[in-house]
Amino acid sequence: MYSWIQRLYIFLLLVITSFPLKASDDTNSEKFDISATLFHHVLETHDWHVADIPLGGGEYLSITIPLPWLVYNPQKKTIDFFFLLGHSEKEKNQIAQQKGYVLHHEKLYIRNENVLSPDGKPLPEFEKEVEKIGAVWKPKKGSHRVIEQDGTLIALSDELIDLSPSKTVLHMLLVGILLLIIFSKIAKEYQINKDKPPKGLQSMFEPVIIFIRDEVAKPNLGNRYEAFLPYLLTLFFFIWFSNLLGLLPLSSNIMGNISVTAALATLSLILTNINGSKDYWKHIFWFPGVSLPMKFLMLPVELIGIITKPFSLMIRLFANISAGHFMVLSLISLIFLIGKNGTSAGGTIGGILLAIPFTLFIYCLEFLVAILQAYIFTLLTCVFIGQAMASHEEHH
Amino acid sequence: MEIILPKFGLFFWTVVIFLTFFLILRKVAWKPILRALQEREQEIEARLQAAAEAQKKMEQITQQNEKMLQEALLAKEKILKEAQELKAQIENQARQEARLLAEKMRKETLQEVEQIKKSLKDEIKKEVVEMSFYVAEKILSRELRNKKTHDSYVEALISDLQLNPKRVTG
Numbered sequence: 001m002y003s004w005i006q007r008l009y010i011f012l013l014l015v016i017t018s019f020p021l022k023a024s025d026d027t028n029s030e031k032f033d034i035s036a037t038l039f040h041h042v043l044e045t046h047d048w049h050v051a052d053i054p055l056g057g058g059e060y061l062s063i064t065i066p067l068p069w070l071v072y073n074p075q076k077k078t079i080d081f082f083f084l085l086g087h088s089e090k091e092k093n094q095i096a097q098q099k100g101y102v103l104h105h106e107k108l109y110i111r112n113e114n115v116l117s118p119d120g121k122p123l124p125e126f127e128k129e130v131e132k133i134g135a136v137w138k139p140k141k142g143s144h145r146v147i148e149q150d151g152t153l154i155a156l157s158d159e160l161i162d163l164s165p166s167k168t169v170l171h172m173l174l175v176g177i178l179l180l181i182i183f184s185k186i187a188k189e190y191q192i193n194k195d196k197p198p199k200g201l202q203s204m205f206e207p208v209i210i211f212i213r214d215e216v217a218k219p220n221l222g223n224r225y226e227a228f229l230p231y232l233l234t235l236f237f238f239i240w241f242s243n244l245l246g247l248l249p250l251s252s253n254i255m256g257n258i259s260v261t262a263a264l265a266t267l268s269l270i271l272t273n274i275n276g277s278k279d280y281w282k283h284i285f286w287f288p289g290v291s292l293p294m295k296f297l298m299l300p301v302e303l304i305g306i307i308t309k310p311f312s313l314m315i316r317l318f319a320n321i322s323a324g325h326f327m328v329l330s331l332i333s334l335i336f337l338i339g340k341n342g343t344s345a346g347g348t349i350g351g352i353l354l355a356i357p358f359t360l361f362i363y364c365l366e367f368l369v370a371i372l373q374a375y376i377f378t379l380l381t382c383v384f385i386g387q388a389m390a391s392h393e394e395h396h
Numbered sequence: 397m398e399i400i401l402p403k404f405g406l407f408f409w410t411v412v413i414f415l416t417f418f419l420i421l422r423k424v425a426w427k428p429i430l431r432a433l434q435e436r437e438q439e440i441e442a443r444l445q446a447a448a449e450a451q452k453k454m455e456q457i458t459q460q461n462e463k464m465l466q467e468a469l470l471a472k473e474k475i476l477k478e479a480q481e482l483k484a485q486i487e488n489q490a491r492q493e494a495r496l497l498a499e500k501m502r503k504e505t506l507q508e509v510e511q512i513k514k515s516l517k518d519e520i521k522k523e524v525v526e527m528s529f530y531v532a533e534k535i536l537s538r539e540l541r542n543k544k545t546h547d548s549y550v551e552a553l554i555s556d557l558q559l560n561p562k563r564v565t566g
Binding site: 039044161165166172187191262 | 402410416428
């Protein structure tokens with residue numbers, strides 16, 4: 001097992017170091033843009049930006065692992081897979097434009113050549129729309145707009161469907177592989193260590209597995225808990241491990257992406273509703289025990305209720321994890337803010353003395369939040385499924 | 397704003413990755429682990445129950461043993477007592493028999509002694525008679541040497557014989 005880890009490590013090193021020196025674009029700007037830094041760290045990106053190593057004289061060695069783009073182009077009806085290898089967005093954009101795309105603020109658009117001629121002059125039928133830079137209009141499909149890049153006008157269409165395995169996707173895969181390695185090893189240990197007390201990884205995770213089974217699944221799902229247990233365990237450990245990985249330097253905040261939590265919440269929504277009992281649907285469409293006008297009044301309320309429950313799951317997890325990252329990043333940014341981006345030595349030291357204890361505190365708190373949010377998401381999913389499955393005779 | 401807008405790509409990949417790993421983990425990890433846990437719990441429960449039963453049985457056996465021991469002690473005492481009684485009885489009997497035997501022997505000895513005494517007496521009597529005869533003969537012969545005495549004696553004898561005719565004929 002070590003050999004392939006070593007091989008992977010060497011491969012990664014080769015990939016990383018094959019990217020040469022980069023002159024940083026914004027090192028000379030005196031003002032530290034805290035908001036841009038925060039969002040750059042929190043939002044997902046199409047490369048894995050590991051570090052910038054200062055080399056002096058404003059030169060930086062940027063260590064970045066490029067990740068591929070995978071886009072569906074509805075205009076051409078093709079799926080394109082390509083790397084945009086470049087040291088700046090400008091360079092990447094040049095490569096993208098050769099493929100008929102435009103990279104704008106780290107997002108990829110289709111270059112709409114039916115609107116503007118290659119030299120940037122609007123075609124006659126679109127003259128009116130293109131008058132203003134940044135104009136947005138909606139023809140039959142998608143949304144189109146015009147931007148200015150390097151002095152030329154470019155028309156964009158956002159019909160493109162971006163399926164790129166971004167940094168977050170990569171880290172989710174890492175989490176999945178980690179789970180697979182750890183828990184298949186534990187499963188094997190159960191066979192080797194049969195009739196023996198658990199040890200090592202086994203004894204580390206066994207209490208957690210038993211906790212999920214006995215405290216989360218059994219009380220809420222009754223005698224059908226066994227069918228849902230693998231899903232709940234996967235959910236819990238996936239969220240927990242993602243959150244823990246997000247606390248490591250160099251990695252992304254997986255659960256701080258609303259798309260990720262939305263996907264998990266959608267799965268919970270589907271799981272809840274396909275397991276809905278007759279009573280569950282009766283409560284939604286024909287609320288028992290109230291007068292006729294109230295029944296009609298309750299219908300939209302209950303219908304909205306179907307959505308709000310998983311919606312709260314989505315928001316809660318996303319907000320908690322991204323909030324933690326924002327806290328840590330903001331506190332770290334204090335050093336650069338007080339230290340005037342490294343130009344004031346006293347300010348920097350003061351900032352460090354101020355920020356480090358607070359950051360450590362928030363970091364410790366985040367370890368708690370990591371498992372707590374995983375637990376809450378799993379528990380609530382379980383509660384929703386349990387409520388939907390229950391026949392309400394016992395309540396009335 | 398961008399941060400709170402879900403993106404289709406990431407949503408799609410999350411679903412794909414999560415469900416893929418869910419299916420793999422369910423097969424590779426969760427089912428074996430949960431089965432092993434359940435089996436172990438059942439086994440522990442069964443063993444605890446068995447241990448409780450064994451203890452119960454053990455207690456029963458101990459009680460039984462104690463009872464048996466008590467009984468054995470009682471039996472031993474009884475046997476000892478009986479043996480002592482028997483011993484005493486045998487001793488008594490032996491003593492009695494010995495006494496009887498001694499008595500008998502004494503009687504026999506006495507009888508024998510009596511007999512010997514009797515026979516000795518007879519013999520002595522006979523001897524005495526013979527000696528008397530001898531002595532009498534000696535005396536007579538000495539007396540009779542004297543004519544006068546001899547005659548007087550014969551006369552006395554004859555007179556005696558006359559007085560007691562029976563003796564002459566006898």
